[in-house]
Each structure stands twice: as structure tokens, then as C-alpha cells.
Amino acid sequence: MAIVTPRSQRWRLLATHAALIGFITLTMLPLLMIVSISLRPGNFAGGSLIPTALTLDHWKLALGIAVMGPDGQWQQPAFPVLQWIANSMKVALVSAAVALLLSVTAAYAFARMRFRGRGLTLDALLLLQMFPSVLALVAIYALFDRIGEWVPWLGLNSHWSLVLAYSGGIAQHIWLIKGYFESLPVELEEAAAVDGATPLQAFTHVLLPLAGPILAVVFVLAFLGAMIEYPVASVLLHDEAQLTLAVGSRLFLFNQRYLWGDFAATAILAGLPLTLLFMVTQRWLVSGLSAGAVKG
Template identity: 65%
Template sequence: MAIVTDKSKRWRVIAAHLSLIALLVVTLFPFLVILSISLRPGNFASGSLIPPEISFEHWRLALGMSYQGPSGELIEPDFPVLRWLWNSVKVALMTAGVTLLLSTTAAYAFSRMKFRFKSQALTALMLLQMFPAVLALVAIYAIFDVIGTYVPWLGIDSHFSLVLAYAGGIALHVWTIKGYYDTIPVEIEEAAKVDGATPWQAFLYVLLPMAVPILMVVFLLAFIGAIIEYPVASILLKEQNNLTLAVGSKLFLYEQKYLWGDFAAAAILSGLPITVVFLLAQKWMISGLTSGGVKG
């Protein structure tokens, strides 16, 4: 028997599809503009979306390769973009790892343990998260400047100090993971303890595997937040070879000369690690959700 769809429902389906297409166009349009600028000869921000002439000069410089200019001169790259990209990935991976370690253990304490002032501590964490890190830039610089006199590898112009500064923003992740822990029955861990598991083993081998989806979400958020962060990195990193890509890209836009094409190529490169990590983490998120939904 054929199913007849009424006309109003068909129009709703068409409207939904058109809305999704419009949202996709609005989302992709800034990326297409940046891609167009990176493929134009010269460093000009204005022009048509489809460049009349395709040039890879900006991409060569971004990838550390030289090329011959219009007059036959050899043009060398001015900035180590690939090194900045590696610095960004390194800092983001370390930040995501430290954030995951601290937030999972802290969330377990708030979710499963009983101690005094627990609710007040959770409220304080949320209140502290309301203030952006920009308001504490002077304090962050002063703290790490003093620490650097005693522990040089945790002072100014160190990636480890940057990771430590980023690790201070785990309050929201603690709340997120705690909420997920609260949905997992405590009886599962108690059953593991009856079988002889220690509290640490119950946490590591029972609770964490069931929380893989939310752990991947927190890892992604911490990774993306660290790789695109600018204010804190701009005050803690000084030497050119130690800069992250977000901070180093600012050097393309100095007074009297804006290298928009080089800046656009570097901006697109900065999005590649986020895309790769998201695709890899998405795979683990799906496997965690499906394995957690099977009894047995």
C-alpha cells in the first residue's frame, strides 16, 4: 500500500532542507574567502571569491619552501610556520592530556566521595570559570616570571608553563564529567569491589571505560581551546621559534604591510590538526557509545 504524504509535510521537509543548505553556505563562506585569499597572487584581501589566477606562492612560504618571484628573484620564507604549527599541536596535546587527567580525577572525587564543603567547592569552581583568563594576564605573567627564577623550564617562554596556565581552566570540564559520572550507577563499582577490586581499580577499569564518550568530548574541547588560544600564549611566549601558530600568525600583519595571503595560508594550516583530531576522536566516541549500550 502506497504511503501518501500530505502537501504541508512535503513543504516542511523542503523548508528543512533549504534551511540546512543555507546554514552550510553561511558556515563555509568564511572558509572559502580565506582559501580564495591564500590562492591569489600578491597579498590582497579584496577581490572576487574565485581568483582569476591561481598562485601557490603563499602555500610555498607556509610550507617552508622558496619560490622565484616575478622578477626572477628567489623569495625565502620569513617565518617558520611549520614549526609554529608543531608547537601548537604539542602544546594542545599536552594540555588536553593534563586537563583530562586532572578533570577525571577531580570529577570522581566530587561525584563519588563525601567530604566537607563539597557543594561550596563546586560552586566556587563554577564562579571562577565565569571570569575570562584575559582579566588575569598580568597575574599570570608575574606568577610565571617568579617561578622561572627557581624552575627555568616553568618560566616565561616555555611550553610547559603555557600548559600549566591552560590547565587552570578545568572547572567546566570537572562539572561536565561529574554530571556524566552521576548517571552511572554506583552499584557497578560496588560489584567490582566485592569481586576484589580496589577503589583505584574500580575507577580505572570500570568507571573510565564507561565514560569514554564524555572523555573524548572533554579531550576535544581542551585540544581545540589550546590550539586557538591567543592572549595567554602571547604574553608567555617570546622567542620566534617558540611561538604557537595563533601567536605567530600575528607577525604577518605588521604596520605598513599586511601579508593577507600568507596569513590566510597559515590560518588554513591551523585548522588541519583540529580536523584530524576530531575525526580520530569521533571514531572513539562512536565505539564508546556503542560498546556502552550493549549488555553483557
Template identity: 45%
Template sequence: MFSRRQSFFSLAVQYFILIVGVLFAIFPIYFVVQASFRPGNQLYSTSLQLWPTDATLENYQYVWTQIPLPTWLWNSIQVAGVTSLIALAITVTAGYALSRFRFRGRGFMLNALLALQAFPALLALPAFYLILLRLQLLNTHTGLILIYSCGAIAFNVWNIKGYFDTLPYELEEAAMVDGATPTQVFWHIMLPLARPILAVTALLGFLGGFGDFILANTVLFEERLYTAPVGIWALQVGYRNPWGWFAASALILATPITLVFLYLQRHLVSGLTAGSLKG
């Protein structure tokens, strides 16, 4: 009897902690959603209301029609998408080479990448600015993509290399015995098995390029070239903060991220090689 009561109490505590955690996770989202429907850029009302009684879509109409938010959103999608593809193409080949091949300078390269990963990216902002200035790529999406792609190399290479290290060599050896070339092994055997880490790398690359504000605000000067975070930040005038516009824009910007995550989550499956060597 005592054991049953103890088990019930333990289960109740676990559910209580989970409920509190869910409330903490959901409340900021709810707060932004209700602020986006409040008229007059009100962040909240003085009276206790779970939902504004005078809810309106005027904030959404304004940010979509009166400011170039669609252009900023498309700029962000372009920059993030191209960044993700370039970073993935570079790092997947580098990670595979560092995992499977032994060559002179391999250890130094891995240590150098690790040291670069430990270097704070914000301290490199002046260097990034000067590099783009010399290359005449300031105020261009090309320069932004270049920095994003190169900045993701260190972490992604180590991440992908670690995943390839977990894949058995016997798969490659069996394919080569059947007459496959190293290139065919990489494309037809290893890449399909590495789908989970490729999805994670692509998602991280897209998120990094889509949500960055500091670097984009440093190198972009024209309104038509703004990415979404920079454009939304520019909506504030002096000490006036248009909270309703911010909230509506934030929810609109969350849509591409949600769609990308939903598309890639079916690839985020581990254990694809389970049983591959059985028999």
C-alpha cells in the same frame, strides 16, 4: 489534498533553511581557500570569479619555507597536546571523586569551582603574568602549559562530574562484590564507560591550547618559541596585511585540528551503558 500541499510546503521551507545555513557555513571556508591560492596576497578580485584564474601555490611555499611556520606549528601541537593530557589527568580523577565520594568540604569545592568558572579569564592576564614572572617561567612553553591546564580545571571537573553522575552505582557495587578494589573499579569499569566525556575533554583542551592567541602573545617573546597564532599575527608589518599568507597558514593549521577531531569522534558515542543492568 490540502494536508499534502501543506506538508510539501513545510518540507520545502525546512530544506531552504538548511541550504541557506549550509551556504553560510561553507562560504567563509571557501573564501579562505580561494584567497590562499591568489597571488600577491590578494584577498579577492574586483571581478566576479568563483576561483582565481591565476591560482598559484606560492603562498603555501612561502609560509612553509620562508618563515618558521613548521616550528610554530610544532610548538602549538606540543603545548596543546601536553595541556590536554595534564588537564585530563587532573580533572577526571577530581570529577570522579566529587561524583562518587562524600567528604567534608565537597560542597564548598564545587561552589568554588563554579565561581571560578564565572570569572572572566581575560581579567586574570596580569595575575598570570606576575605568577610566571615570580616562577621564572615567562617566555617558556612550560608556563603556558601550566596556565592552560589550570584554567581548564573548573569547567572540566564540573563537566566530568556531571557525566559520572549519570552512570549507575550498581556497576561499581557489582564489581566490588566480585572482589574488585575501588582503584580497579575506576580504571577497568568507570573509565571505559566515560570514554565519550574523556574524548570531549581532551578535544576541548587541545583546541584551547592550540588556538589561543592572547595569553601566548602576552608571555612569549622569542620568535622561535611562538605558537602558530602568535607567529602568524607577527607576519603583518604596519598596515600591510598579507592575506594570502594568512589564508594559507590558516588552512595548514586546520589540519592537526581536523585529524584530532576525526580520531576522537569515534569515541563521541552516548549510551554506552544502555542495557548494562538488563537481566
């Protein structure tokens, strides 16, 4: 027997689809505008969404390739964009790996071990996470300025100092992994102990393989946070060749020198590694964000 949909319900369905299409269009509009600006001649932010003329000059400059200017002279790239992207990738990868190592071991201790001050330490971590790092910029600068006098490669204008600064913001990751560990049954580790496994072996061979999805979530969050972070990087890095992309991008928008086209091409180019990372880790991200919500 055929099911006849009431007329009012069909209109609700059409209205829902129309609203969804409109929402997707509004969401994609900023990206389409950036693509359009990167393909227009000149460095203007205004204009129609569909450019009347197309050029790849902004993309070539972002890739470090000289282009022929309107006056017939060769125009060299204004900034080392690829170097900035490489710096950001290096800092983000190393800091994400360090943050993951520190947070997963700390989370295991808080989830499985009972010691004095455990609850107070967890509350303190949660409280410290409430204050943004921008409030400690003066202290961060003074600290690494003093460290640089003793260990130059950990002082100002060093990528390693930036990695060390980023590796300290792991309170959120510790709480996230701790909740996941607590959702796993303790009987798994007890069974491994019966078979002769040490606590370290049970952690590395039993818990870590099961925690793959949440570890992927933490790594991606730490990587993304390091890629887009600006305040701390702007204080610690000074030389143009040492800058990360988030700090170097501000050089495109100086007074009386707004390079909107070059900036748009750089933004899209910088988004490609992040998009690739999300595409590769999408399966683990979905399972990691949903896992641990229900115990048992």
C-alpha cells in the same frame, strides 16, 4: 494505496530544503574565501571568489619552501609556520593530557566521595570559571616571572609555563565528567569491591572504560582550547621560534604589511590537524556529549 502529498506541504518541503541549502552555503562561504585568497597571486584580501589566476606560492611559503618572486629573486619564508604549528601541537597535547588527568580524578572524588566542603568547592570552581583568564594576565605574568627566577624552564618564554597555565582551567571539565560519573550506577563499583577490588582498581578497571566517550570530549575540548588560545600565550611567549600559531599569526598582519595570502594558507594548514582529530574522535564525541543526559 499511494499517499498523495498536498500541494501546500510540498511547497513547505521545497522551502525548507532551499533554506537549508542557503544556510550551508553561507556557512561554507568563509572557508571558500580563505581557500580562494590562498590561491591568488599577491597578498590581497579583496577580489572575486573564483580567482582569475592560481598560484601555490603562499602554500609553499607556509610550508617553508622558497619561491621565485615577481622580480626574479628568490623569496624566503617570512615566518617559521611549521615550527609554530609544532609548538601549538606540543603545548595542546601535553596540556590536554594533564587537564584530563587532573579533571578525571577530581571529578571522581566529587561524584563518589562525601567530605566536608564538597558543595562549597564545587560552587567555587563554577564561580571561578565565570571569569575569563584575560582578567588575570598581570597576575599570570608576575607569577611566572617570579617562578622563572627559581625554575627557569617554568618561567617566561617556556612552553612548560604555558602548559601549567592551561592546566589550571579544568573547572568546566570537572563538572562535565562529574555529571557523567553520577549517571553510572554505584552498584558496578560495589560488585567490584565484593570481588576484592580496591577503590583504585574499581576506578581504573570499571569506571574509566565506561567513561571513554566523555574523556574523549574533555580531551578534544582542552586540546582545541589550547590550540586557539591567544591572551595568555602572547604574555608568556616572546621569542619568534617559541611562539604558538595563535600568537605567531598576528605577525602576518602588521601595519603596511598585510600578508593575506600567506595568512590564508597558514590558516588552512593549521586547520588540518584539528579536522583530523575531529574525524578520528567523532564517534566518541557524539556518544560522550549525549551520554549522561538521562540517568538510569
